[in-house]
Amino acid sequence: MTDRTVYLVGGGLTKLSADRSDASIRDLVAEAVMSAVEDAGVSPDRLERAITSYESDHFARQMTLGAVLHDTVGLVPIPNQRVEAGGATGAMALHTASAFISAGLCDSVIVYGGEMNGRSVESSTAEHILALSADTDWETTVGGTFAGLYAIMIREHMRLYGTTEEQFAHIAVKNRRNAMANPFAQKGMALTVDDVLSSRPVAEPYRLLDCSLLSDGAAAVILSTATWAREHSEHFDDRPPIAFVASGTATDSPRLGDRVRPVPGLAHFEAKRLAANQAYRMAGIDDPLEEIDVAELYDSFSGAELQAYEDLGFCPRGQGGAAAADGRFDHGGKLPVNTSGGLLGQGGAVGATGIAQTIEIMRQLMDDAGNRQVKDARKGLTDSHAGVGSQCVVNIFERRDRT
Amino acid sequence: MSDIPPEARVTSRLGRFEAADPMERTDDPWSEFRSIDVLDLNWVHQYRHSLGKVSRFFQELENGRLMATKCPKCETVWMPPRPVCPRDLAITRWTELPGTGTLAGYTIVHRSPQAVPGLPVPYILAYAALDGADTLFLHVLDVDGDLTRVRYGMGIHVVFKEGPVDHPIWLMGLEPDQGASGGDSVGNDEEIEE
Numbered sequence: 001m002t003d004r005t006v007y008l009v010g011g012g013l014t015k016l017s018a019d020r021s022d023a024s025i026r027d028l029v030a031e032a033v034m035s036a037v038e039d040a041g042v043s044p045d046r047l048e049r050a051i052t053s054y055e056s057d058h059f060a061r062q063m064t065l066g067a068v069l070h071d072t073v074g075l076v077p078i079p080n081q082r083v084e085a086g087g088a089t090g091a092m093a094l095h096t097a098s099a100f101i102s103a104g105l106c107d108s109v110i111v112y113g114g115e116m117n118g119r120s121v122e123s124s125t126a127e128h129i130l131a132l133s134a135d136t137d138w139e140t141t142v143g144g145t146f147a148g149l150y151a152i153m154i155r156e157h158m159r160l161y162g163t164t165e166e167q168f169a170h171i172a173v174k175n176r177r178n179a180m181a182n183p184f185a186q187k188g189m190a191l192t193v194d195d196v197l198s199s200r201p202v203a204e205p206y207r208l209l210d211c212s213l214l215s216d217g218a219a220a221v222i223l224s225t226a227t228w229a230r231e232h233s234e235h236f237d238d239r240p241p242i243a244f245v246a247s248g249t250a251t252d253s254p255r256l257g258d259r260v261r262p263v264p265g266l267a268h269f270e271a272k273r274l275a276a277n278q279a280y281r282m283a284g285i286d287d288p289l290e291e292i293d294v295a296e297l298y299d300s301f302s303g304a305e306l307q308a309y310e311d312l313g314f315c316p317r318g319q320g321g322a323a324a325a326d327g328r329f330d331h332g333g334k335l336p337v338n339t340s341g342g343l344l345g346q347g348g349a350v351g352a353t354g355i356a357q358t359i360e361i362m363r364q365l366m367d368d369a370g371n372r373q374v375k376d377a378r379k380g381l382t383d384s385h386a387g388v389g390s391q392c393v394v395n396i397f398e399r400r401d402r403t
Numbered sequence: 404m405s406d407i408p409p410e411a412r413v414t415s416r417l418g419r420f421e422a423a424d425p426m427e428r429t430d431d432p433w434s435e436f437r438s439i440d441v442l443d444l445n446w447v448h449q450y451r452h453s454l455g456k457v458s459r460f461f462q463e464l465e466n467g468r469l470m471a472t473k474c475p476k477c478e479t480v481w482m483p484p485r486p487v488c489p490r491d492l493a494i495t496r497w498t499e500l501p502g503t504g505t506l507a508g509y510t511i512v513h514r515s516p517q518a519v520p521g522l523p524v525p526y527i528l529a530y531a532a533l534d535g536a537d538t539l540f541l542h543v544l545d546v547d548g549d550l551t552r553v554r555y556g557m558g559i560h561v562v563f564k565e566g567p568v569d570h571p572i573w574l575m576g577l578e579p580d581q582g583a584s585g586g587d588s589v590g591n592d593e594e595i596e597e
Contacts, residue, residue: 015425021441022422061444128517137457138483141572142542143512143519148528151510159555183426203528204511255483256508257530257539266508266530266539 003226006101006244008397009233010040011221011359016186016347019119020216025060026072028114028218032352033073036110036220041234044073047222048106050080053093053113054351058129060116069112086133086386087298088249089113090219090354091393095247097223107228113351114218126214133387135255147211147301149256149388151203154303156266158205163321165205168303169196170325172209172344175299178331179341181372184356186215186347196302210302215347219355221362237402242365246285246396248278254390269304269389272311276383279394280313285379288313289335292396293377294364296357298384299342308383309337312394336374339364357382358395365399417443454571456486459497461571467563469575471536473498482536502561503580504533511550520569527553531577533561544577558583 012035014020014028023031037044052066062068066082085092090113097109117126131140134149157163173191180188191209199208222233223244229236252271253259259266276288285291297312299305306320314335315323323329329337340346340360343353361380363369378399385392410416422439424431431437454461460483463470472495473480474488480498481488488495508530515524522543529544544559546552558580568574 017425020425021420022425022437022439061446124517127514131516131518137454138572139541140516140518141570143516143522143526143528144541145512145514145516145518145528147514148510148512151512152508152528152530155510156508201511201513203513206510255538255541257483257541260538 004102004104005226006098006223007226007229007236008242008244008358008362009222009224009229009236010036010042011219011355011362012036012039013184013219013352013356013359014114014217015184016215016217016349016352016356017118018186018213018215020116021119023216025062025065025114025116025218026069028216029069029112029220030073032114032218032220033110033112036112036222039235040222041236042222042232044075046232047075047078047108047110049078049097049100049109050075051093051097051109051111052080052082053090053111053355054082054115055084055086055089056115056129056350059120059126073112075110085391085393087300087350088354088384088386088391088393089351091357091382091384091395092249092354092391094221094223094244094354094358094395095249095393098244098247101223101225108222108224108232110220110222111355112218112220113355115349115351116216117214117349118216120216123214139255145203146388147203147206150301150304151206152256153266153307153388154301155205157303157307157320160267161318161321163303163306165197166193167321167325168210168306169193171299171302171305172196174330175305175338175342175344177345178339178372179345181370182341182346185341185345186213188341188345206301206303212300212343213345213347215349217347217349217352217356219352219359221355221358239366239368241400241402242362243398243400244395245398246279246282247393248275248280248282249391249393250274250278251391252389254387256388267307268317269307269311269385269392271389271392272308272383272385272394273313275392275394276312279381279396283379283396283398285396288381289315292335292379292381294339294361294374295335295337295381295383296340296342296360297337299338299344300348302344305337305342312381312383331372331374339369339372339374354382354384354393357384358397361397365397413442415442415444417441457484460484461574464563464571464574469500469502469533469561470497471500471533472496479537480535482533482538482540498535500533500535502533504531504536504559506530506544506553506555506557506559507532507539509544509553509555511553525550529559529577531559542572542575542577544579546579552579554583
């Protein structure tokens with residue numbers, strides 16, 4: 001049987017910004033795809049399959065956006081389908097692409113996508129649209145905004161474990177600092193914990209600087225077997241091969257109130273724990289903190305990254321607060337997290353997010369991350385979720401030795 | 404045509420601007436594509452939204468009754484009600500709750516959500532553990548302007564309202580019990596910071 005291992009052969013990301021009105025969603029995806037194709041050294045007409053990654057029809061004001069984008073970048077007539085999983089949309093698109101290739105349906109897939117989450121609508125309207133992904137009959141209707149629901153989760157964490165606002169403020173500081181080294185990032189900032197704590201409250205304990213960014217942006221990545229890459233990618237043999245070794249995904253009740261198990265209750269992303277454990281089994285990882293070298297986590301709010309440390313097994317439950325503050329997840333720490341800046345610093349254009357996380361990990365594992373390079377990074381992880389953890393995807397990538 | 408000023412020719416045009424290269428390249432590959440027009444497109448739509456098989460929950464609020472559903476097989480009491488028990492894929496039965504309970508989770512929200520026009524800020528978004536229910540119920544907890552009253556585990560109860568309201572979920576609300584206080588109080592942020 002031939003080797004069906006899936007490799008990342010190239011990626012492209014646009015500048016993320018609160019206002020990319022210099023471009024439409026088509027223009028942004030074209031920029032990302034052109035950049036990915038160039039990075040991979042692939043002729044686009046060799047690609048066999050495409051997956052379009054975007055969350056909502058409302059931002060681009062275009063339904064069947066997949067068909068429009070696919071045509072824009074000249075991929076007609078190869079097959080294309082849209083994948084959607086809220087904040088995990090891009091990661092789920094990669095999960096799907098990997099399954100296609102592993103199953104032998106094709107040898108190469110391009111995953112592209114983006115979102116106009118920035119100024120295409122007023123920010124209050126953007127929050128309204130995003131709030132529609134909570135339960136509109138029972139949550140959105142009573143003022144259950146995402147900031148509010150995430151705030152209830154982290155407050156429960158504070159109550160159970162004594163986690164403090166200062167501890168998750170460190171994450172807001174770290175990710176915006178990391179973004180300063182990323183030319184594609186929307187908003188790198190040199191902040192202090194006090195700056196975060198003195199920003200205005202949004203949904204207590206979260207303040208403005210604990211909240212991630214709404215961005216315009218797009219990203220694309222090309223995946224294939226090694227055989228296809230050797231034949232069709234000019235650069236595959238010049239760079240360390242990056243294998244997509246594991247992809248775990250799991251679900252939870254969308255409404256927090258239905259998660260009444262005594263543990264994890266409201267303070268944890270149970271589906272994230274399940275997805276991570278699946279991925280670790282696939283990748284043969286026993287101790288993620290020791291074995292993973294770099295990770296991009298879903299920091300929709302600063303405290304959500306803290307909770308993810310625990311649910312991904314980077315530290316025991318209840319110790320995420322201390323871990324956030326002791327620097328082990330800083331650049332230069334034991335396991336650097338969100339070297340791109342994450343959603344807090346690089347930005348959040350939903351359909352691009354999981355792809356952008358993958359590109360950051362790919363660059364790090366290729367030893368091509370410039371002044372934000374993590375030394376000797378061999379294994380990397382991406383984590384993202386929909387809603388407040390209703391659909392979770394954990395993907396793991398590994399640098400292989402050249403054969 | 405020359406009599407019409409450019410700004411009047413396209414009524415939806417929000418503006419025209421010369422875009423900078425976001426990547427600040429010296430050799431901008433898109434230099435011929437940097438004059439950008441932005442339109443102001445408006446779209447208002449109304450939904451005819453059926454409350455479907457949970458309608459009775461809202462109907463009974465008008466009678467001052469709080470209704471949940473109970474699975475005949477596993478006996479889980481779902482609140483919000485579910486017509487189908489997801490554990491057994493069985494049709495549930497309506498059951499009335501007393502409307503008493505405790506505060507199981509909350510946050511103080513400072514930004515008015517566009518999805519709920521007129522909701523005054525700050526408001527307390529609260530999860531109620533209602534007596535008789537196996538799940539938590541989300542609503543606004545009305546502390547009559549005194550945010551320092553809120554405590555984890557405090558006694559709270561459902562109140563019914565006359566209307567008129569925009570959405571029938573507002574025919575009810577949550578209020579603290581008289582002299583209520585929580586068992587494992589953490590207090591609110593203002594107190595912690597002081």
